[in-house]
Amino acid sequence: MALTQSQMIAAVAERAEMSKAEAKRALDALDEIVLEELGNAQKVRLGGLVQLTVRVKPATKKRPGRNPATGEEITIAAKPASVDVRARPLAKAKAALPSVQKARRRLAVSNGQASREGQRPAASDSPRVRLSFRASVKRSG
Numbered sequence: 001m002a003l004t005q006s007q008m009i010a011a012v013a014e015r016a017e018m019s020k021a022e023a024k025r026a027l028d029a030l031d032e033i034v035l036e037e038l039g040n041a042q043k044v045r046l047g048g049l050v051q052l053t054v055r056v057k058p059a060t061k062k063r064p065g066r067n068p069a070t071g072e073e074i075t076i077a078a079k080p081a082s083v084d085v086r087a088r089p090l091a092k093a094k095a096a097l098p099s100v101q102k103a104r105r106r107l108a109v110s111n112g113q114a115s116r117e118g119q120r121p122a123a124s125d126s127p128r129v130r131l132s133f134r135a136s137v138k139r140s141g
Helices: 005-015 020-039 091-095 100-110
Strands: 044-046 050-057 063-066 073-076 082-089
Touching: 005 020, 020 044, 020 050
Parallel strands: none
Antiparallel strands: 044 050, 050 082, 063 073
């Protein structure tokens, strides 16, 4: 289960040995600072955990396409330019990640899949097999 805001406040208050009210004010101040910097299109680095960057996605022109279900030719609408935020994990966050096996177990428990003991594993539980085919075409001169 995801860490809620009240759980985060309680954990910060306990570890920093401060009251929950002080921890809430500190986290609210952090929110304000981060949002202000993102609003100014500045890069924000939160400790050694994550780096937030503002990115402008360019506009796209309308273009021809095909409906995959019917095969009918369609026109895909143009999209205006937009702005989004990207989060990039930094070294400390990457180092804290569990092994693949531990992550699968924990995610299965949190998604309620552990209660399905005795059932066949779902297709997503089995390892993926990727096949690659290459066609070689000989061109005559």
